[in-house]
Amino acid sequence: MVDRGASAPSVPDDWPAHPDPILALNRMGSFDWDLDTGLFHMDAQAHEVFDLRPDEYDGNPETLAVRVPRPEAHRLDGLVAQAMKDGSENYGTYFRIRRRDGMLRWTHTQGYIRRDETGRPRRIIGIVRDATQEFEEIEACQDQTAQDEVRRRQTNVVQLTTAALAHARTVQDVIDVLKDTHGLTHLGATSLVMGLVEAGRIRLIAEGPAGSFVPGTGVTRIDEPYPMGEVVRTLAPRFIESPEEFAESYPILWPHITDLNITSAAYLPLIAQAKPIGAMGLLYSDRRGFSSDERNVLVALGSSIAQSLQRAMFYEQEKDLATGLQQAMLPRTIPSVPGADIAVRYRAGSTAGSLGRDIGGDWYDLIPLPGGRIGAVIGDVQGHDTHAAAVMGQLRIVLRAYAAEGHTPATVMARASVFLHELDTDRFATCLYAEADLSTGVVQVVRAGHIDPLIRQTDGTCRRIAVEGGLPLGLSAEFGRLEYPVGTIELDPGHTLLLCTDGLIEQPGADLDDGMQTLVAMIKTGPDDVRDLADLLIDVAEERGGDDDVALLLLRRRSLDTPQSGGRLQQHVAPGDPEALTQARHMIRAAVLAWGARERADEIELVADELITNALMHTEGSAVVTLRVLTATDRRLRVDVEDSSSALPRRRDAGESGVSGRGLLLVDLLTDVWGVEARGGGKCVWCEFVVGERS
Structure with a gap:
């Protein structure tokens, strides 16, 4: 076995070392506080920490007040008192002292509380050390954290x-x-x-x-x-x-x-x-x-x-x-219309994040026409930008011009489609044009890819009027399909015609038919006044939002408070246009029925058809047929057919075939009186029918 003790090194006489040199090496001073006598003993290193000479300290803790600011002394005393009270064995804290040069230094102290067998504190032994550098590092770290x-x-x-x-x-x-x-x-x-x-x-x-x-x-x-x-x-x-x-x-x-x-x-x-x-x-x-x-x-x-x-x-x-462009393109004013209450509204769509898109091609228009008639237009040019608004403005102007010239609704729509097709644009437009005679309530409607009109009755009932339509403007000309069927509506006194663009109906995620049903229900329960109703509909559209424009036109035919002297309807019939002849027949029958002359409707339609046909066959131009009631008491209905030929009509024998020659015989037989008048470079063949009092 190896003798480990024989070879072990000798142990120094001063081992283990006294703690004072170790504390001094760490710049720590020690203290011993006798709680019974109150004496607070400090070694030389502690004196140095407090920046006190031995002759400046008498062992009384209160003497340290020259170095420990009052707030710090109160905090330190409270900490020690609490540690003694709650049975703690030790405590530790940082506090500041003021050195003789006036500089504040951070100090750290840690004490061990010795108690007797009853737990009563009798003595505190501890250390004090200069912690300025340490605390500054901590404070700097905290400041950096706070700054971060x-x-x-x-x-x-x-x-x-x-x-x-x-x-x-x-x-x-x-x-x-x-x-x-x-x-x-x-x-x-x-x-x-x-x-x-x-x-x-x-x-x-x-x-x-x-x-x-x-x-x-x-x-x-x-x-x-x-x-x-x-x-x-x-x-x-x-x-x-x-x-x-x-x-x-x-x-x-x-x-x-x-x-x-x-x-x-x-x-x-x-x-x-x-x-x-x-x-x-x-x-x-x-x-x-x-x-x-x-x-x-x-x-x-x-x-x-x-x-x-x-x-x-x-x-x-x-x-x-x-907005200025939009307002310039829309009608500045809407003319007052005798016999009707009118309300128009427009709401611009909005598309978040896109400049210039709070404008579109929706428009409305109201056009005074000869004979007291009125043309109502609603339309929507494809797109939501200034170009759409510019196209809309041009289209509105030409459509108004064609209507004011006296063309039939179908012709107005066809010509507008050709204009848009020839315009330097790739846009198309949907449109609905309604030509109304408020004295009779007869409304002729032409639809170009647009949604159907609605009629609200006096009891609030609202219904969608199905109107056979053609292609949108521009497309019908491009594909050579310029035929626009004309639908006839009877607008009774107190009834309201409503025209709108699809922005009033379409809702995100909803079917168009559902949107139409919602609109119909809203109109049914809405106010009677057209302006209030228009406000309600546009407010609902505003609340719903959306990026589509809304144009709205309401026309309410007023009730007849006094007997009317008569109405007036007029239509152009171009040669080689069988559709125009059919439309004229529909207009005549609807007007005659609306004027309460049902018992002579067949005779009036037959005579008017014969006069129009003669004008088209025996002249080179178009015919203009005018239908009007002459008086309100001894009521007579007059039919005028004008053409550009000065040659007067004459009776002829029908011949063996019986195909021609009967026209004037029918006129003479079925009318109460008829005649011919020279009109500038042409003539007017007219006839009158006594229709009696209106029931």
Whole structure:
């Protein structure tokens, strides 16, 4: 076996070492506090920590008051007393001392409480050490953590605000984002002021807290001594760090805002494309001064706000231009129509994030026609942009011109389609044209790819009127299908004709038929007055929103309070146009029935058809047929057929075949009186029928 003890090194006489040298090496001093006598013994290193010479300390803890500030002494005494009271074996804390040169130093102490068998504290043994460097490192770390948190929070606010500003479309949207609880208030600002640069002046658009508006500051010159004017002139931010600085720098403004308790403010120029477009002020009531990081964050935020504000200004300018164009294209006024109540409405669609799309090709029009008739138009050009509005304006004008010339509804629609096809555009349009004679209630309707009209009766019942239609304008000309069937509607007194575009019916995710049923139900329960009903329908469309325009036209035929002297209907019939002849027949029969002359309807239709046919066969031009009631008492109905030939009609024998020659015989047999009148370069063959009193 190996003798380990024989080879072991000798142990030093002073082992283990006394703790004093170890404490001294760590710059620690020791103390021994006798709680019974109150004596507080400190070694030499402890004296050095407290910056006391031995002759300056008498062992009484109160003597240390020359080095331990009163607040620190109270905190330290409270800590030790609590440790003794709650049975703790030790305690530790940092506290500050004031050295003889006046400098404050951080000190750390740790004590061990010795108790007797009853648990009563009798003695505290511990150490004290200079902890200034250690505490500064801790404090620096904490400050860095706090600064990092501040930067993170500020960066987060900038990101959130910038993201919110990305959705702001108008200047007011920008202001609302900044005033929102998730906006700049997270940076501690109490309120916001903002102004826009306009023609060398600043117009206030956000005035700060409620009731804080300063008279005379709504519009100010840039050279006036106000902070927003200063940052616009200098293109540099202005940070006001105290009320005193604010009062001294802006003596004109300060007296008006002293009640706002402003302690500091940051005014930022809003610069876009290298020029100032406005200025913004953040007012604070609970802080003074701005760190360099805070200033950098605010300047960066001001740049983001300026970009959003400029985008919003561009949008509003574009919208104003589009709205002006739209209003210029729509009729400026709607003529008053004897015998009818009219209401028209228009709502522009809106598409978020797209400039210039708050405008479209929807339109309405009301056209006075010869003989007291009225033409009602509703239409929709494809697209939602200024081009659609421009095409709509041109189409509205030519359609009005064709109707005013006296063409039949089908001809008006066909010619408008040819015009649109020949126009330098790829757009098409849907349209509905209704030509109404309010004295008879006869309405002729032509539909070009548009939705059907609706009729509301006096009891509120609403129904959709199915009208056979043709292709949309432009497409019918492109495909050579210019035939437009004409439907005839009888509009009784008190009934309302409703024409609209599909924006009033279509709903996201809903079937068009369901939308039509919803509209019918709404009209049924709506107010009787056409203006109130129009307001209701357009308000519902506004609440529903959507990116489609809405055009609406309501025509209500008034009740006949007094006997009418008669109505008047007129239609052109072109040669080689059998459809026009059919339409004329429909118009005549509907008018005769509406005027209460049912017993002679067949005779009147037959005679009118014969006169029109003769005009077309024996002349080279078109025929114009006019139907009217002459008097309200001894009621007579007159039919005029005009042509461009001066040759007078004459009776002829029918011949063996009996195919021709019977026309004037029928006229003479079936009418009460007839005749021929010269009309300029042509003539008019007329006839009258006594139809008696209207039942």
